[in-house]
Amino acid sequence: MSGILIIGASHSGVAAAAALRTAKYDGCIKLVTQENVLPYHRPPLSKEALSRDEFTPTLLRPASFYASNEIDLVQGVKIVELNLEERHASAENGDLYSYDRLILAQGAEPRRLPPSVDVGAVAHYLRTHEDLAALKARLSAARSVVIVGGGLIGMEIAAIALAKGLEVTVIEAGPRLMERTVSKSIANYLLDRHLNKGLRIRLGSAVSSVRRDEDRSVDLVTLGGGEQIEADIVVVAIGAAPHEKLARDAGLKVENGILVSEAGLSSDPAVYAVGDCSAWYDPDLGRHIRNEAVNPGQDQAKIVASAITGTELPAKRLPRYWSHQAAIQLQMSGDVNGIDMEAVLNAPASGAFSVLGFRSDRLVAVQTINAPQQFGKLHDMIGMDRASLAAALDVEFPPPHHH
Ligand SMILES: Cc1cc2nc3c(=O)[nH]c(=O)nc-3n(C[C@H](O)[C@H](O)[C@H](O)COP(=O)(O)OP(=O)(O)OC[C@H]3O[C@@H](n4cnc5c(N)ncnc54)[C@H](O)[C@@H]3O)c2cc1C
Structure with missing residues (x-):
């Protein structure tokens, strides 16, 4: 009996296995991961786990969960090839896993600086528990750090390093921080807060090389204009690229992620994909979103489990995300890309406020700072038009700030 094979046992793969059991799937479930620790929460790696001296991974599920749900968790095994016709996957160690249905939950890996820029590979990256252990060891002995990339993860690491008393410089190629993920108002607020705390931030600066000066035991970061910054350690957080090679080599359709339908089905009728490795078709936008x-x-994962078992689809939910930067708790929902107007509720100076992002007069994104209750309420209002929203919230929006 082949059953269901899931490649990747992190947030999405483990959720798929759990959802299949909840949907009363009673066949075999094999969950294969190349990592050697029990599946753990990734977000704390740039938050609590980085700031605390001692840390153990926070497990996604207790160890007993896998056995009691008859989920066969195979650790430390890397799948290197798929055979879609024969419906099996081969591992690096020569093992063969056959399946009736395959779920790809392989996630993403950090985008790397090209070897022409990182001369001698001195830079640190943060994605796994092992990366964290290496980074913590280096940070504890460092006095200064350069962080390449002013996205969410880069800024979380920066805030923690600063709180530990290090001299921290963030280098961001784009014109502002966290451009892909947060609205202008939030980015400006965070920039101010971080600068006030003493963080050094260089916007619009590209890194042309990172190399180690062994004599002086420092890393040298050269910017596009020729300026050099010295640091004890360089951390790179410039985004993540989906693990899609396995799928592409097998002939599945791939384009910045494994392309799947609204139900998570790939271009092969027995293969689904979920999580960071997948790009889902969004019928409202008419394109795929990763x-x-x-x-x-x-x-x-829940949608795929119901597609496989023929059970009722869960209600559609919008993507949500959170970030902790020092004492600032950011919550986000919807899509800030393409918003044409922002309105701010409550004064940013109060330290707790919300930003509403509109596209063609409709609420498409909500982002809050230290306002979890307001987040919950506003999240449910996404999709409303501006006038109805103003009435429902009993507010008059401040004059629109058009992009
Ligand atoms: C430092 C950091 C902070 C983050 N903070 C937040 C946050 O605050 N909020 C939030 O919502 N998200 C956050 N994220 C993003 C979040 O962690 C990811 O969206 C999430 O982990 C995606 O889960 P996934 O299961 O799809 O993929 P992943 O977590 O990437 O897991 C995929 C797994 O598959 C394994 N794998 C891949 N290929 C193979 C193969 N061929 N054979 C065997 N195994 C394989 C990988 O090794 C990995 O273990 C953060 C990410 C990082 C790195």
């Missing part, structure tokens, strides 16, 4: 966050992958 999310890189915990909640959307878990939602997708």
Whole structure:
């Protein structure tokens, strides 16, 4: 009996296995991961787990969960080839896993600086538990750090390093921080807060090389204009690329993620994909969207489980994301790309406020700072038009700030 094979046992793969059992799937489930620790939460790696001296991975599920749900968790095994015709996957160690249905939950890996820029590979990246252990060891002995990339993860690491008393410089190629994920108002607020705390931030600066000066035991970061910054350690957080090679080599359709339908089905009728490795067709937008966050992958896992078992589809939910930067708690929902107007509720100076992002007069994104209750309420209002929203919230929006 072949059953269901899931490749990747992190947030999305484990959620898929759990959702299949909840949907009363009673066949075999094999969950294969190349990592050697029990599946763990990834977000704390740039938050609590990085700031605390001692840490153990926070497990996604207790060890007993897999046995009691008859989920066969295979650790430390890398799948290197898929045979879609024969319906089996081969591992690096020569093992063969056959399946009736395959779910790809392979996630993403950090985008690397090209070898022409990272001369001698001195830079650190943060994606896995092992990366964290290496980074913590280096940070504890460092006095200064350069962080390449002013996205969410880069800024979380920056805030923690600063709180530990290090001299921290963030280098961002784009014109502002967190451009892909947060609205202008939030980016400006965070920029101010971080600068006030003493963080050095260089916007619009490309890194042309990172190399080690062994004599002086420092890393040298050269910017496009020729300026050099010295640091004890360089951390690179410039986004993540989906693990899609396995799928592409097998002939599945891939384009910035494994392309799947609204139900998570790939171009092969027995293969589904969920989480960071997958790009889901969005009928409202008429194109595929790849999310890189915990909640959307878990939602997708439930959709795939119901597609496989023929059970009722879960209600559609919008992607949600969170970030902690020092004492600032950011929550986000919807899509800030393409918003043409922002309105701010409550004064940013109060330290707790919300930003509403509109596209063609409709609410498409909600982002809050230290306002979890307001987030919950506003999240459910996404899709409303501006006038109805103003009436429902009993507010008059401040004059629109058009992009
Ligand atoms: C430092 C950091 C902070 C983050 N903070 C947040 C946050 O605050 N909020 C949020 O929502 N999201 C956050 N994210 C993003 C979130 O962690 C990801 O969206 C989430 O982990 C995606 O889950 P996934 O299961 O799809 O993929 P992944 O977590 O990437 O897991 C995929 C797994 O598959 C394994 N795998 C891949 N290929 C193979 C193969 N061929 N054979 C065997 N195994 C394989 C990988 O090794 C990995 O273990 C953060 C990410 C990082 C790195």
